[in-house]
Amino acid sequence: MEPEVILAQLRALFERAPDFNEYTPTSRDHMTWLGQGHALISRWNRLEASSFQIASDFLPMDSIRDQNVAKIFGVIQRAISDLELTVPNATKTVFGAGEVYDVFRALNRVVASAEMSIFIIDPYLDDSVFNHYLNSRKPGVRVRLLLTKNADQLKPAAEKYIAQYGDFIEIKKTKAVHDRVIFIDGYVCWVLGQSLKDAAKAKPTYLAPLSPDVIPAKLEEYEKIWGDANVI
Structure with missing residues (x-):
């Protein structure tokens, strides 16, 4: 997948992020969003995708959920920022x-x-x-x-x-x-x-x-x- 396509997909993914205050381990909306996020991050950077996956796997633990949600959003924002440099004219x-x-x-x-x-x-x-x-x-x-x-x-x-x-x-x-x-x-x-x-x-x-x-x-x-x- 080309950088400009990944960038557009990640921007849309971030915009439609589900409310993690309503997260449950069996929530279909959260599982779908996390799966799509991991697939896109994998196409950008496999090491960052591993970090994204680990944070996702630990979401069921209430005591550290906020920390892992922050990691997930951090990975997505790093990907967007990096791709914006890779595709400087991505807006058009x-x-x-x-x-x-x-x-x-x-x-x-x-x-x-x-x-x-x-x-x-x-x-x-x-x-x-x-x-x-x-x-x-x-x-x-x-x-x-x-x-x-x-x-x-x-x-x-x-x-x-x-x-x-x-x-x-x-x-x-x-x-x-x-x-x-x-x-x-x-x-x-x-x-x-x-x-x-x-x-x-x-x-x-x-x-x-x-x-x-x-x-x-x-x-x-x-x-x-x-x-x-x-x-x-």
């Missing part, structure tokens, strides 16, 4: 006109980072999304595509793709979207300056992670649009 990656392969690689890294779900909003999405990007999807990851145009072109390609790879895709059409946005696992969001099909072909574009604190509201907005959209 700009691609010049013609840098289509660089955009292709960056978007494939984003798609490949998903563990559960991918939600792509792109008014001008076309069938190139299957060959260019969704081949990077991990097995079992669900995909939703929300578009405005090109539905007639996309539908037959989607049917053939589903026939070969399985029924993991939902596609809807609406006139209510204008942005190009990719949600990963419901808590990481990337914004693209141009449609996936045209990115950097003739004009400069960018790929930027959305600030974690605004992602829930942004996702809620698009979930409402998705609910009202037409199935294709």
